[in-house]
Amino acid sequence: xxxxxxxxxxxxxxxxxxxxxxxxxxxxxxxxxxxxxxxxxxxxxxxxxxxxxxxxxxxxxxxxxxxxxxxxxxxxxxxxxxxxxxxxxxxxxxxxxxxxxxxxxxxxxxxxxxxxxxxxxxxxxxxxxxxxxxxxxxxxxxxxxxxxxxxxxxxxxxxxxxxxxxxxxxxxxx
Amino acid sequence: xxxxxxxxxxxxxxxxxxxxxxxxxxxxxxxxxxxxxxxxxxxxxxxxxxxxxxxxxxxxxxxxxxxxxxxxxxxxxxxxxxxxxxxxxxxxxxxxxxxxxxxxxxxxxxxxxxxxxxxxxxxxxxxxxxxxxxxxxxxxxxxxxxxxxxxxxxxxxxxxxxxxxxxxxxxxxxxxxxxxxxxxxxxxxxxxxxxxxxxxxxxxxxxxxxxxxxxxxxxxxxxxxxxxxxxxxxxxxxxxxxxxxxxxxxxxxxxxxxxxxxxxxxxxxxxxxxxxxxxxxxxxxxxxxxxxxxxxxxxxxxxxxxxxxxxxxxxxxxxxxxxxxxxxxxxxxxxxxxxxxxxxxxxxxxxxxxxxxxxxxxxxxxxxxxxxxxxxxxxxxxxxxxxxxxxxxxxxxxxxxxxxxxxxxxxxxxxxxxxxxxxxxxxxxxxxxxxxxxxxxxxxxxxxxxxxxxxxxxxxxxxxxxxxxxxxxxxxxxxxxxxxxxxxxxxxxxxxxxxxxxxxxxxxxxxxxxxxxxxxxxxxxxxxxxxxxxxxxxxxxxxxxxxxxxxxxxxxxxxxxxxxxxxxxxxxxxxxx
Numbered sequence: 001x002x003x004x005x006x007x008x009x010x011x012x013x014x015x016x017x018x019x020x021x022x023x024x025x026x027x028x029x030x031x032x033x034x035x036x037x038x039x040x041x042x043x044x045x046x047x048x049x050x051x052x053x054x055x056x057x058x059x060x061x062x063x064x065x066x067x068x069x070x071x072x073x074x075x076x077x078x079x080x081x082x083x084x085x086x087x088x089x090x091x092x093x094x095x096x097x098x099x100x101x102x103x104x105x106x107x108x109x110x111x112x113x114x115x116x117x118x119x120x121x122x123x124x125x126x127x128x129x130x131x132x133x134x135x136x137x138x139x140x141x142x143x144x145x146x147x148x149x150x151x152x153x154x155x156x157x158x159x160x161x162x163x164x165x166x167x168x169x170x171x172x173x174x
Numbered sequence: 175x176x177x178x179x180x181x182x183x184x185x186x187x188x189x190x191x192x193x194x195x196x197x198x199x200x201x202x203x204x205x206x207x208x209x210x211x212x213x214x215x216x217x218x219x220x221x222x223x224x225x226x227x228x229x230x231x232x233x234x235x236x237x238x239x240x241x242x243x244x245x246x247x248x249x250x251x252x253x254x255x256x257x258x259x260x261x262x263x264x265x266x267x268x269x270x271x272x273x274x275x276x277x278x279x280x281x282x283x284x285x286x287x288x289x290x291x292x293x294x295x296x297x298x299x300x301x302x303x304x305x306x307x308x309x310x311x312x313x314x315x316x317x318x319x320x321x322x323x324x325x326x327x328x329x330x331x332x333x334x335x336x337x338x339x340x341x342x343x344x345x346x347x348x349x350x351x352x353x354x355x356x357x358x359x360x361x362x363x364x365x366x367x368x369x370x371x372x373x374x375x376x377x378x379x380x381x382x383x384x385x386x387x388x389x390x391x392x393x394x395x396x397x398x399x400x401x402x403x404x405x406x407x408x409x410x411x412x413x414x415x416x417x418x419x420x421x422x423x424x425x426x427x428x429x430x431x432x433x434x435x436x437x438x439x440x441x442x443x444x445x446x447x448x449x450x451x452x453x454x455x456x457x458x459x460x461x462x463x464x465x466x467x468x469x470x471x472x473x474x475x476x477x478x479x480x481x482x483x484x485x486x487x488x489x490x491x492x493x494x495x496x497x498x499x500x501x502x503x504x505x506x507x508x509x510x511x512x513x514x515x516x517x518x519x520x521x522x523x524x525x526x527x528x529x530x531x532x533x534x535x536x537x538x539x540x541x542x543x544x545x546x547x548x549x550x551x552x553x554x555x556x557x558x559x560x561x562x563x564x565x566x567x568x569x570x571x572x573x574x575x576x577x578x579x580x581x582x583x584x585x586x587x588x589x590x591x592x593x594x595x596x597x598x599x600x601x602x603x604x605x606x607x608x609x610x611x612x613x614x615x616x617x618x619x620x621x622x623x624x625x626x627x628x629x630x631x632x633x634x635x636x637x638x639x640x641x642x643x644x645x646x647x648x649x650x651x652x653x654x655x656x657x658x659x660x661x662x663x664x665x666x667x668x669x670x671x672x673x674x675x676x677x678x679x680x681x682x683x684x685x686x687x688x689x690x691x692x693x694x695x696x697x698x699x700x701x702x703x704x705x706x707x708x709x710x711x712x713x714x715x716x717x718x719x720x721x722x723x724x725x726x727x728x729x730x731x732x733x734x735x736x737x738x739x740x741x742x743x744x745x746x747x748x749x750x751x
Contacts, residue, residue, distance in 0.1 A: 024314040065496030071318045074372040
């Protein structure tokens with residue numbers, strides 16, 4: 001079976017230890033997590049894990065079953081890239097003098113629609129949000145000039161389909 | 175006026191009576207109806223033990239000789255009684271010694287609550303004396319776990335623990351309580367938990383799935399049922415019997431399904447799996463509909479999945495959605511408690527007859543009898559076979575006993591040859607295959623079902639893995655009967671070495687102590703049988719004893735368990751020799 005990139009959305013209680021519980025599901029099956037982000041959601045006291053993996057759909061379905069089995073998990077979904085809207089954020093720290101010495105850098109920043117977050121006499125920081133490929137392309141363009149620091153976040157994503165978490169929560173209590 | 179004020183003050187005082195966290199633990203257990211727990215004291219759990227001392231009339235504590243013994247005893251207790259088993263231990267090594275039993279309870283779906291002491295919350299993460307991160311260690315092998323650092327959290331978390339352990343597909347829960355939480359004070363109010371908003375233990379019934387399953391079963395010419403522990407856990411033995419009888423479906427058990435249907439029921443065609451019976455294994459690959467009831471298609475049941483029942487439509491009844499399509503793809507999945515789903519499907523089934531199909535099972539049984547069973551029961555070997563011992567036990571117990579078996583050859587023989595009349599009569603470590611399980615589990619089983627005869631059947635290897643629990647028998651005087659089938663080998667591994675490793679018996683030869691003397695040292699009457707002609711009398715004496723009794727039987731050293739499906743082979747390629 002073909003491997004594909006899936007974005008898993010786990011809606012859960014905000015619980016100490018659940019991150020550990022979810023990550024062991026992958027570890028037990030010797031599967032690598034490409035990125036993981038946890039945040040609060042539009043519903044009070046409900047957290048959302050966004051986990052990106054590259055596995056087969058058969059593996060994906062079994063993993064969802066195991067995640068949903070966890071007591072504090074309200075619901076888990078998986079989506080292909082086509083079914084979700086997703087971005088990642090990246091920060092680049094670069095020597096300030098390059099901004100003035102290498103005119104090209106200004107064009108690169110402008111063309112990539114990156115934002116300058118801060119400028120100091122020693123360094124400046126630019127932020128770029130978008131698909132992984134866009135961030136990589138900016139990285140490759142800036143690399144020859146020297147990058148002092150680079151960091152990229154995990155994927156965040158919302159789905160095209162409606163997520164009926166509030167309804168599920170109501171139903172499970174009745 | 176003054177009187178009113180006084181009364182008011184009195185009421186207020188009553189409301190604010192504070193108790194310690196440790197007392198709250200004990201009162202919570204009592205509120206859950208627990209009257210028996212197994213454990214071992216130590217530094218970080220001493221406040222709770224002090225309360226156990228005070229409440230010993232309401233809550234009986236059994237001191238085992240090792241924490242592993244405590245949890246296996248709790249497992250045995252839970253599996254015969256259907257109640258939640260409770261094990262308690264201290265932090266560090268006390269907690270880690272529970273882990274094997276927790277993993278065993280997880281894979282065999284046994285409702286267990288473990289309570290562990292933990293170092294004070296101010297010391298967490300400081301590598302304090304006897305500190306281990308038992309929450310992280312137990313996470314992959316618990317249904318749920320939680321650390322309590324405040325006394326006020328104790329009643330609510332324990333209520334949740336019991337609800338989670340026993341609801342839906344049961345499993346083990348571990349609650350780790352820091353020492354300061356045990357010493358801390360709280361207002362004690364206990365409210366049983368019966369819902370958690372993120373947790374739906376039993377999936378809703380889907381009538382359309384039940385109808386679809388009934389339609390397939392009604393059309394089947396060669397239907398075949400494989401049933402597992404789900405029938406027992408759901409207390410669905412009656413519904414299950416009605417279900418198979420109405421549609422006349424030959425039914426085979428998994429290892430943990432044993433005793434959910436009487437062994438001698440005319441539709442019981444034996445056990446499936448690696449050392450199961452010949453007919454159900456062969457005919458798995460000939461049935462046209464395979465109906466799995468409360469089982470999980472373990473690899474020891476299915477053999478090679480690529481060639482498992484490919485010709486058949488698969489219907490899977492289970493309470494756990496994660497089991498559906500996990501190993502075997504289903505045509506119809508019927509989710510829910512089998513007690514409910516079977517009750518719903520029975521009225522939709524036609525009364526059918528499958529005479530020729532049943533005859534196929536009988537014919538294959540005859541082959542197995544001729545090739546394997548006959549010789550096993552009437553061995554001409556100088557030493558007895560394990561099967562002879564089980565058969566002699568059948569005669570004495572008349573199929574009424576609870577058989578607790580350990581892991582290995584004797585486990586398979588006990589599973590294949592024991593006659594079970596009643597449900598919850600076969601307690602064994604199935605999924606995890608934990609040697610050392612049976613001795614402590616039999617203690618728990620006898621305490622959970624004091625009116626039933628409990629016989630532990632153990633190999634000479636497994637007996638020595640938790641042999642210290644003889645001390646628990648000595649102290650509690652629990653009248654369990656212990657049979658050690660001694661072949662002076664780690665028999666199952668030796669069998670594999672014989673068959674697949676060119677008889678290189680690497681580390682499977684056992685030099686054993688005098689087991690009878692050891693039993694006697696623990697105050698347990700003991701006997702050893704080496705001659706066939708003395709077997710029946712020895713077993714009769716053991717069963718007649720009102721106290722605990724130890725019987726060692728010297729059996730054939732290099733006996734093998736057949737039939738056998740070698741690992742990864744096709745079920746229907748089951749070997750008779």
